[in-house]
Amino acid sequence: MSRDERVGVARRAAGAGATLAVERFRTDLDVEQKNGKTDVVTQADRDAQAAVIEEIRDTHPDDAVVGEEEGALKSVPETGAAWVVDPIDGTNNYVRGIRTWGTAVAAVRDGDHVAAAINLPALGDEYWTDGEATYRNETPVSVSAEDDPEAAVVTPTMWWDFDARDQYGRACQAMVDRFGDLRRVGCAQAELAAVADGSLDGVATNIVAHPWDTVAGVAMIRAAGGTVTDLTGDRWRHDSVGLVATNGKIHDMLLSAAREIDAAE
Template sequence: MTGYADDLALAHLLADRADAIATARFRALDLRVEAKPDLTPVSDADTAVEREIRALLAEHRPADGLLGEEYGAQSSANPNGRRWIIDPIDGTKNFVRGVPIWATLIALYDGDLPAVGVVSAPALGRRWWASAGAGAYAGPGPAAGERIGVSAVRGVADASFCYSSLNGWEEAGRLDAVLDLMRDSWRSRAYGDFYGYMLLAEGALDVMAEPELSVWDVAALVPILTEAGGTVTDLAGQPAPAGAPGTDSSVVATNGVLHADILARLDRPAAR
C-alpha cells in the first residue's frame, strides 16, 4: 500500500464509470459529433464521461482541483495544489469512426508530483495504471493486473520507434530529423494517441514522440511510464508538462537508455 492507494482506487472507479458510458455510445447509430472551436471533434460520449467524472470527484475529493478537456479548470482548495487532470476520451477521431483505439485518461498530480495515472481502453479490453512508488501495471482491470516495465534496448538500430503522424513534425520543422530516425530504427509505426505510450510502458516498443500535446493528453501517461522505468520529457529535455490549458508541449518518451540519443537526433534543424 502507498500514500496514494485510496486515490488510485478512486481513479479505477472513475474509469469503470467512464468505460460504461463510453462503451454504450461506441459505434452507436445516434452518436452526436460536433466541432469544437479548434475544429477537433467532440462527441456526446466525451461530454457525458467528463460530466460523470466531475460529479464523482465533487463527491469524493471536493477539495481537489480539476482540469478536464471539455469543461476546463476548477481551482484546488488544497495547499499543495492537488488536482485531477482528465481526458474523457483520448482518440476521439478513432472513437467516432469506430476504431477501437481510444481511452479515458485519468491523472492525479500532488503539487508537481505525478501521483496517479489510469488509462482505460475498454474496446481493447485493457487498462494501465500506476501510483508513485508502487510500480506500473496492466490488465483487464485492477483485480487482474500484471506489473509492466520498459525494454532494455540500448541502440536505435534495435529500437522500435512510434509516432502519431508526420504532419505535426513537418509543421514543427523537424520532419527531416524524424524521417532519419525512422530510417535508422529497427522498426517504425504510427500507433498514435495513448496507445504508443502504453506499448512503450509494456516494453513492446522503445520510443514514442509527438511534437505537440495538450496537458490532458500527457498527464495520465507520465506516472505509468515513469513507474515502468521510462523517461518522459519535452524536446528540450525538460519534464513533461502538467500545466494550465494552452500550455501544449512536445513529448518524448523512451525506455530511458535511449533518451539522450533520441533527443539529440530530434534536435537537428530542418534542411534548407
C-alpha cells in the same frame, strides 16, 4: 488521502468514463468539429467527462479538475491537489470505430503526478500506477530493454495540423532515419502506456502537449522504469516544450530526432 486511495479513485473514475463511452462505441454518433477537421468531439466525450468528474467529486469535492471538454480547468494548478482528465483520448479513432482509445485520469499534487489510470475498454486493457510500479490488468509491467536503434519501434506522437505538416514530415523522417520502424496509433495515452509496458520503445513530439493527453501516461512510464524529458533533456512536466518518452536506453537518440522537428528546412 493516501496514494493508494488516490489510485482507487483514479481507477474508478477512468472506469466510469470508459464504461459510458464504450456503450456508445460503434453507434450512430453526431460528430462535431472544434478547432479543425481533425479536432472532433461527440456528446459521448462530454458525458464521459461528466461521469469521471462525478466519481471524483464523490470523494474529493474541493479538488481542482483539469479536463479536455467544457466545465474543467485547462491548466494544472502549481499548488494543491488536482485531477487531470481525458474522457476519450483518441476521439478520431473512436468515431471511426477503431478500438484504440480510452479514458485517462491522473491525480497530481503541487503540479506533479502521484497516481494515474488509463482504461482502454475496447481493447480490454486497464493500466494504472501508484507511482512505484505500473500495472496492466493487475500484472506489473516495465519498459523494454531494447537498446538497438535498428530494432526499436517509436512513434511521432500528438498532432501537427495542416499549417505544421512540414514538422510532421520532419518528425517521421528523423525517426525513420534512426530507428527500425514507427507506429502512428492516434491515441497519445495508449502510446505512452505502450512505452510503459514495453510494446513501444519511445514516443516523441516537439509541441507543448495538453496535460490531459500526457500526464497519466508519463506517470506510467516513470513508474515502469522509463525516462521522460522535454526537448532540452530536462525532466518533463505538464507545461514543458516537447515530450520525449522512452525505455531510457534509446533516449538520447530519440531526443536528437525530436530536436530535428523544428529545424529549418
